[in-house]
Amino acid sequence: MQKFTFFLLVCLGNAFSLLGQVVVTKPLFPTTDQPVTLLFDVSQAKDSRAAELLGKTDDVYLWSGAGTTLTNAFEFQPTGQTNFAQPFGPGKMTSLGNNRWQITLTPRTYFNIPAGKNAVQLGVLLKNGAGTAQTEDFIVQVYENRLNVTFRQPEQREFFVEANATINVKGYSSAKATLTLQQNNQVLQTTANQDSLVYSLNSGAQAGLRQMVIFKATTATETAADTFYYTVKPNAPIAELPAGMKDGINYLGPNRVLLSLFAPAKDFVYAIGEFNNWTPSADFLMKRTPDGTRYWLELSDLEPGKEIAYQYLVNGTQAVADPYTDKILDPNNDKFLTPANYPNLKSYPNGATGIVSVLQTNQAAYNWQVTNFQRPEAKNLVVYELLVRDFVATHNYKTLADTLTYLKRLGVNTIELMPIMEFSGNDSWGYNPIFYFAPDKAYGTKNDLKAFIDECHQNGIAVILDMVLNQADYEFPYVKMYWDGSKPSPDNPFFNPQATHPFSVFFDFNHEAAATKALVERVNRYWLEEYKFDGFRFDLSKGFTQKNTGDNVSAWGNYDASRIAIWKRIYDQIRSYDPTAYVLLEHFADNPEEKELADYGMLFWGNSNNDYRNAAKGNAANLDWISYKKRSWQQPNVVGYLESHDEERLLYDVRQNGRSQGSYNTRNLATALERAKLAAAFFLPVPGPKLIWQFGELGYDVSINENGRTGAKPIRWEYQQDSNRQKLYRVYAELIKLKLTQPVFQTQDFILNTSNIVKRITLQHASMNVHILGNFDVQPQTAEFGFPNTGKWYDYFTGTELEVSNPTARITLQPGEFHVYTTVKLSTPEAGLVPWEGIPGVVTAIEDDLLNESLRVYPNPTTKESYLSFKSNYRGPVTLTLYDLQGRLLQKQEISKKQEMLSHSIPLQQRKAGVYYLRITQDKGTVVKKLVKW
Numbered sequence: 001m002q003k004f005t006f007f008l009l010v011c012l013g014n015a016f017s018l019l020g021q022v023v024v025t026k027p028l029f030p031t032t033d034q035p036v037t038l039l040f041d042v043s044q045a046k047d048s049r050a051a052e053l054l055g056k057t058d059d060v061y062l063w064s065g066a067g068t069t070l071t072n073a074f075e076f077q078p079t080g081q082t083n084f085a086q087p088f089g090p091g092k093m094t095s096l097g098n099n100r101w102q103i104t105l106t107p108r109t110y111f112n113i114p115a116g117k118n119a120v121q122l123g124v125l126l127k128n129g130a131g132t133a134q135t136e137d138f139i140v141q142v143y144e145n146r147l148n149v150t151f152r153q154p155e156q157r158e159f160f161v162e163a164n165a166t167i168n169v170k171g172y173s174s175a176k177a178t179l180t181l182q183q184n185n186q187v188l189q190t191t192a193n194q195d196s197l198v199y200s201l202n203s204g205a206q207a208g209l210r211q212m213v214i215f216k217a218t219t220a221t222e223t224a225a226d227t228f229y230y231t232v233k234p235n236a237p238i239a240e241l242p243a244g245m246k247d248g249i250n251y252l253g254p255n256r257v258l259l260s261l262f263a264p265a266k267d268f269v270y271a272i273g274e275f276n277n278w279t280p281s282a283d284f285l286m287k288r289t290p291d292g293t294r295y296w297l298e299l300s301d302l303e304p305g306k307e308i309a310y311q312y313l314v315n316g317t318q319a320v321a322d323p324y325t326d327k328i329l330d331p332n333n334d335k336f337l338t339p340a341n342y343p344n345l346k347s348y349p350n351g352a353t354g355i356v357s358v359l360q361t362n363q364a365a366y367n368w369q370v371t372n373f374q375r376p377e378a379k380n381l382v383v384y385e386l387l388v389r390d391f392v393a394t395h396n397y398k399t400l401a402d403t404l405t406y407l408k409r410l411g412v413n414t415i416e417l418m419p420i421m422e423f424s425g426n427d428s429w430g431y432n433p434i435f436y437f438a439p440d441k442a443y444g445t446k447n448d449l450k451a452f453i454d455e456c457h458q459n460g461i462a463v464i465l466d467m468v469l470n471q472a473d474y475e476f477p478y479v480k481m482y483w484d485g486s487k488p489s490p491d492n493p494f495f496n497p498q499a500t501h502p503f504s505v506f507f508d509f510n511h512e513a514a515a516t517k518a519l520v521e522r523v524n525r526y527w528l529e530e531y532k533f534d535g536f537r538f539d540l541s542k543g544f545t546q547k548n549t550g551d552n553v554s555a556w557g558n559y560d561a562s563r564i565a566i567w568k569r570i571y572d573q574i575r576s577y578d579p580t581a582y583v584l585l586e587h588f589a590d591n592p593e594e595k596e597l598a599d600y601g602m603l604f605w606g607n608s609n610n611d612y613r614n615a616a617k618g619n620a621a622n623l624d625w626i627s628y629k630k631r632s633w634q635q636p637n638v639v640g641y642l643e644s645h646d647e648e649r650l651l652y653d654v655r656q657n658g659r660s661q662g663s664y665n666t667r668n669l670a671t672a673l674e675r676a677k678l679a680a681a682f683f684l685p686v687p688g689p690k691l692i693w694q695f696g697e698l699g700y701d702v703s704i705n706e707n708g709r710t711g712a713k714p715i716r717w718e719y720q721q722d723s724n725r726q727k728l729y730r731v732y733a734e735l736i737k738l739k740l741t742q743p744v745f746q747t748q749d750f751i752l753n754t755s756n757i758v759k760r761i762t763l764q765h766a767s768m769n770v771h772i773l774g775n776f777d778v779q780p781q782t783a784e785f786g787f788p789n790t791g792k793w794y795d796y797f798t799g800t801e802l803e804v805s806n807p808t809a810r811i812t813l814q815p816g817e818f819h820v821y822t823t824v825k826l827s828t829p830e831a832g833l834v835p836w837e838g839i840p841g842v843v844t845a846i847e848d849d850l851l852n853e854s855l856r857v858y859p860n861p862t863t864k865e866s867y868l869s870f871k872s873n874y875r876g877p878v879t880l881t882l883y884d885l886q887g888r889l890l891q892k893q894e895i896s897k898k899q900e901m902l903s904h905s906i907p908l909q910q911r912k913a914g915v916y917y918l919r920i921t922q923d924k925g926t927v928v929k930k931l932v933k934w
Contacts, residue, residue, distance in 0.1 A: 022138060023124065029143045029150070029174040032118040035106045038062070038140065040126055043099040045135040048486030050126075052133030054099055059129050062091035062103050066111035066119040066142070071331070073123030073139060076111040087129035101126065107142060118144065147222035148174040149215055157228045160316030163205040167230060169213070171197040174224075177217040184212055208234030208282050231280065233316065236268045236288040241296050246522075248324025248437070254304040254362045259322070260296040261286070261312050262515065263481065265491050269295040272319065273310025275302070278351040280313050305362040309349045312477075320477040325357035326438045326446060333426050334441070340394050341426075342441040355434075355475060366450045368532065370457035375534050375580050376413045378603060379636045379746060381689035382736050383464065384412040385644055387429065388420065388443045390713045391694050397444040397452040404459050410697055410729065411736030415456060416464040416537055418645060420449070424473045429645065429710045431539060432506055433468045434475040436523045446531075453532055462534035464582055465527055469520055470540040471499075471506040478515075479507050494519065500548040501556045503540070511544045511566050521573050528578050535582025537605070541567065542587050557589045567597055575601075584639060591631055598628070598637040603689065606638035609647035612683065615759075616650055616675045618659035618666055618778040618815075623754035628688050630752070636688030642679060643693035651676055651701040661778040663884075663914050664815050673699050673724050674816045674835065677731045678774050681818045682759055684735040685772060687746055697732040698725045727833050731797075734829045738796070738820075743767045758783040758813065767824070773811075774818030780917070782812040789823070796820040798836070799828035812928055814883065814917070835888040857918065861932035862908060868929075869903040874922055878902065881919040882931075890916070897922065908933050 021044040030036035042053045042060075053060060063084065065074030081088050090110070093101040107119045119142040127134040141150075151157075153170040161167060173179060173195045181189045181199050189199050197215065204211075209232060216225040241260060250258040259271055268288075270280035286295035295312075302308060309329055311319045321328055331348050346358065384407055392399040407415065419430025426442040439449050453463050472479055472495075482492035488507055490497055493515035499508035509516050527533050542556065545563040549556040571583050584603040587594055594604055606626055614621035624630045626640040642650050654675055658666030666675055676699050684690055694700070698719040706713055719725045739745045744765035753760040758781050761772040769788055775781045787793065787807040794801055797820060817836060855870035868880070880893040890911070895904055906918060908931075916931045 022135065023140060025140060028172055029148045030107070030140070031143055031145045032107045032113060033145070035104055037102055037104045038124065039096075040093070040101045040135070041099060042101065042126060042135060045126075046485065047134065047136035049133050050135045053126060053128060053135070056099075056128070057095050057097075059087070060093045060095070060101055060126055061088050061129060062093060062124060063088065063127050063134075064091065064111075064122060064124040066107055066113055067121045067123070068113070068117045068119055070120060073121050076113050076119075078110050079112060084127070085131040093126065118142070143174070146174075147177065147217060147219060147224045149179075149217045149224045149226045151215055151226050151228055154228060154230075158230075159228075160231050160233050161203045163203065163207065163232050165203045165232075167201040167203055169197070169199040169201055169215075171215040171226065173217040175217075175219065177219045177222075180214075180216045180218070182214045182216065203230060203232055205232065207232050208285065210279075210281065231316065234268050234282070234285050236285060236295065238290055239287040239296075241289050241294055245296065246324075247294070248322055249359050251361055252298070255302045256298065256300045257302065257359055257361065258296060258298045259286070259310075259312075259359075260294055261322070262294050262493075263312075263314060264293040264493055264515075266295070266481070267315050269315075270313040271297050271299070271310060272313050273352075273356070274308050274349050275299060275310070278311075278349075280316070286312075302361055305360065307346045307358050307360045309346070309352060309356040309358055311352070311354070311356050314481055318481065319354060320480055321355045321435070322357035323435070323477040324437050325359070325435060327358040327360075327441075328422055328435055328438055329356050329358060331355075336426055337441060341396055341443065342445060345441065366447050366454075368450070369454050373457040373462070373532070373534075375462050375582075378582060379688060380740060381414045381462075381582070381603075381639065382412045382684075382739065383414040383416050383639060383689065383691040384410070384694065385416040385418065385641075385691055386694040387418040387645060389427065390715060393715055395443060397448040401452045401455045404455060404461065408459050408461065409733065411733050411740065412692065413460060413740065414462040414464060414534070416691070417466060419466045419468050419539070421468075424475060427712065430466070431468050431471075432473040433471075434473050436472075436476075436519070437526055450531055457532070462582075464535045464537055464584065465531075465533045466539060467524070467527070467536040468539045469509060469523065470543040471504065471508055473506045476507075496546075499543070500546055501543050502549070502551050502553050504543065508543065510546060512546045512562070517569075520570060524570070524574055525577060528574070528581055533581075535584065537584040537586065539586055541585035542589050559590055559593045563589075564593060564596060567602065568600060571597075571600065571602055595631060595633050598631075599634045601635075601637075603637045603639050605644070605691070606640040607644070607647070608640055608683075609643055609650070612642045612679050613648065613650050613653045615682075615754075615776045616654050616666070616672075616679045617657055618675075618776060620757065621754075621776070623682055623759065624752045626683070626686050626688075627750075627752050629748075629750070636746075639689045639691050640683065640686065641691035641693065642683055643696050644691065645693060646704075647693075648704050649693075649700050649702065650679065650696070651699045652703045655701055656703075659778045661815070664778050666778060666816075669701075670724050671816065672701070673728050676728055677834065678776065678816050678818045680728075680732055680735055681772055681774060681820060682754065682761060684732070684739055685745055685761060685763070685770065685820070686752065687748070687750055687763070690739075692732070695719065697729045698722075699728050730830070731833050734797070734833065735820075738826075742770075742826075744770050753786070756783075757781060760786050762786070762788050764788060769823045771821045772818065773813070773821075775813035775815055778815045780812055780814050782810055785809045785811055787821070791823065793821040793823060794825045796822055796826060797829060797834045799825075801825075812917075836883065855920065855927060855929070857906070857929045857931060860929075861934050863934050865908050866906045866931060867903060868906060868918070868920065869901065870920075871901045872897075872922075873900065875899075876923060878904075879919075879921040880904070880906065881921070882906070883917045883919065884914070906931070 022041055024039050026037040065077045067073045067075040078090055093103050122140040124138050125135045151171050153168050176193050176195050179191045179194050179197045211230050214225055214227050245258055245260055247260045247262045269286045271284045272278045276284050286297040288295055311321055313319050329348050389395050420439055421433050422435035422438040422440045423430045424432045424434055439446050456463050478494045482489045487497050488495035496508045496510045544566050545560050547560050574581050586605045608626045611621045611623050628636045628638045651672055654672045655667050695716055702713055744763050744767055747763050747765040750763040757777045758775050763770040771787055787804050790804050793804055857866055857868045860866055878895050878897050882890045911933055913933050918929045918931045920927050
């Protein structure tokens with residue numbers, strides 16, 4: 001949708017029409033205060049989205065704005081024009097038939113232009129009511145109420161022509177006058193008392209000479225003029241690119257650079273910029289290499305240390321920024337940046353149009369504090385994925401660096417940044433890249449980014465960059481330079497005209513093309529070496545294929561030998577200059593392909609979101625696929641996750657759709673947070689790297705679809721003030737600490753048994769064994785412990801010691817209850833992180849059968865209190881403990897049994913009506929009874 005992106009079509013190097021054949025005006029010279037009729041011929045529109053407007057007789061609307069300067073065509077807008085996705089009544093167009101439409105308006109009143117100001121341009125497009133179809137954007141010039149002239153032919157104001165071409169000239173005046181057509185200092189035609197002029201001009205044969213043509217109208221009191229320039233296409237001089245030079249900017253000294261542009265199948269290129277007032281001239285015609293693939297030029301006498309904006313004017317028709325620049329200036333989006341985002345940003349240069357690149361000699365190198373960072377082993381990665389925009393309110397790296405204490409305390413050893421190279425606009429997930437070597441200014445300067453990475457390394461935290469090399473957006477110069485109306489042209493050296501696979505967004509790279517291979521290698525090397533990133537998460541890596549599967553999603557995921565070869569090549573290239581960099585793929589292909597690449601050394605995103613969300617909600621789910629062993633991989637190279645940027649948030653789903661039973665309701669926030677702990681206990685301990693999505697450790701419960709899927713989300717640092725959310729954070733931290741400090745969590749000897757509602761994980765290692773079990777149901781469940789061995793076990797979160805003589809002992813687990821048992825006594829975390837004490841269930845392996853047989857609890861149900869009684873030869877202490885359905889300890893009594901019969905009251909007067917569990921423990925015998933209060 002282009003609703004606010006209007007271009008000044010009178011720009012140098014863009015062969016756009018002011019109005020073209022799509023829009024004309026009556027009168028020819030509209031003013032601010034007089035009615036003007038805008039006439040559109042939609043059949044002449046170039047935007048592919050206009051096709052849905054063809055043939056309509058209704059439901060077509062004007063979307064427009066007015067500007068009193070040349071920098072903003074939407075400075076003023078009609079009242080009520082706010083929602084592009086809805087019809088705008090005042091802009092309803094009148095059909096003239098044959099795809100022609102008109103509307104009449106007076107600019108000052110329609111656009112609410114204040115008195116004392118006059119419009120100089122209107123920005124206009126046509127759309128349907130729903131905003132799903134539209135033309136491209138057009139600029140309509142608005143004139144002062146005086147003598148005016150304009151060329152209607154040629155339509156461009158700066159263009160190139162073939163030698164001896166005929167240029168048809170038509171000029172119009174707003175009043176009858178003496179009209180003169182002049183080329184440079186030579187008068188070509190003069191007519192008196194006329195308001196139009198027609199002439200056929202021969203361009204001549206002098207290649208590269210820029211000619212100025214002036215159309216002048218003169219009356220007794222006024223003079224007005226309009227100008228266009230044309231140049232006969234030049235012949236680029238042929239010269240080899242000097243040795244050692246690369247594409248983009250090559251700094252040769254404090255005042256010298258060499259610019260090189262890879263541009264096969266182009267005829268000529270000029271360097272234009274602040275060094276030549278954005279005007280093509282012979283001195284800035286770039287040399288062409290003998291093979292015709294590159295254009296280059298050395299610039300000298302530059303001011304040392306000064307930022308200089310520039311572009312390439314390709315074939316005289318298209319001005320583009322340098323694809324390899326590390327900084328751009330964007331006339332449409334930079335104005336929304338603040339000093340908090342990017343301090344002291346260079347002003348957009350006068351005379352330029354569109355995105356421009358920036359060079360700067362004599363830049364001071366960033367002083368890295370950490371030059372020998374030791375990356376965590378891939379198998380031990382605990383990755384924290386975040387989007388700068390939705391993680392810190394300032395949206396900048398400096399504030400992000402302030403969160404490292406929080407992340408380090410959590411225990412993560414790796415941060416994965418969602419894409420941060422220049423993307424379209426300032427507000428994005430970042431998967432619409434347009435400049436692959438420039439950090440997006442929305443988040444800060446390039447040195448701010450380096451300082452953030454440096455500080456991460458000082459804190460022992462690696463940084464992975466989300467790399468987007470499956471697709472690029474339109475403003476990427478190599479998309480624009482080779483374009484065919486609505487898609488990349490067939491001769492594009494980088495891009496497919498149509499994507500070869502489903503789920504394509506923007507424009508699809510051809511990863512078997514030589515140009516793409518070279519670009520990919522250079523991009524990867526650049527971010528690893530220049531910014532010291534520790535590796536990449538490659539977005540949509542399954543799309544790196546030329547095997548065309550159309551819209552067949554299943555076929556797209558099938559084993560693809562060509563795609564495997566592409567990824568092995570990329571992996572080997574990265575390993576050649578950075579042997580330990582992480583190469584992480586978002587692949588989701590069939591397991592045989594992922595297994596081959598994983599066994600080769602690559603890491604893979606492992607999406608277990610659906611399984612864990614279902615389990616947390618209390619539904620049937622099997623979590624085993626998070627295990628690399630389940631996939632038959634040789635190495636633990638699956639980076640499993642409960643959530644990522646791409647999935648619905650676990651806690652939100654639980655709170656909206658979780659199950660309930662009686663008073664136990666997973667949709668209750670406190671209960672949902674306990675379910676999140678349960679999910680974490682069956683996630684983080686599984687051997688292999690893991691990934692956490694931002695704020696998941698605090699129970700982020702805002703939907704992914706809030707404000708649109710990729711729209712900005714609420715930043716919830718206030719969650720830290722919620723004690724229940726803090727407990728979830730600390731449970732995460734404890735599980736991460738175990739994972740990173742205890743060798744058993746890197747063992748290859750482990751079993752996941754997660755298909756049942758009571759789930760288990762068993763890990764065995766020479767250092768100790770670990771056994772995890774949990775009840776994912778919404779009601780109590782009794783099941784076997786399933787310990788791998790007898791002997792002493794320790795409940796990690798409560799410190800309770802358990803003597804196991806029979807591994808088939810049974811336990812009654814409350815809904816959501818889990819236990820992490822170890823055979824070695826570890827330091828017990830702070831109390832209260834889980835809402836139960838020790839073992840509230842029935843352990844039949846150590847149960848006293850006589851106790852169970854003789855024990856009575858009555859009355860049951862009761863309205864006030866119950867009594868228990870049992871007869872046995874036992875003498876000694878008896879503990880009575882009452883729990884609710886969530887396993888929370890409610891009351892505890894210590895009594896002494898001094899004779900054969902014991903009788904004791906259980907007060908329930910202070911308890912609400914509901915179901916409770918009474919645990920009776922004597923010596924090594926334990927029994928749990930259900931107790932109901934009316």
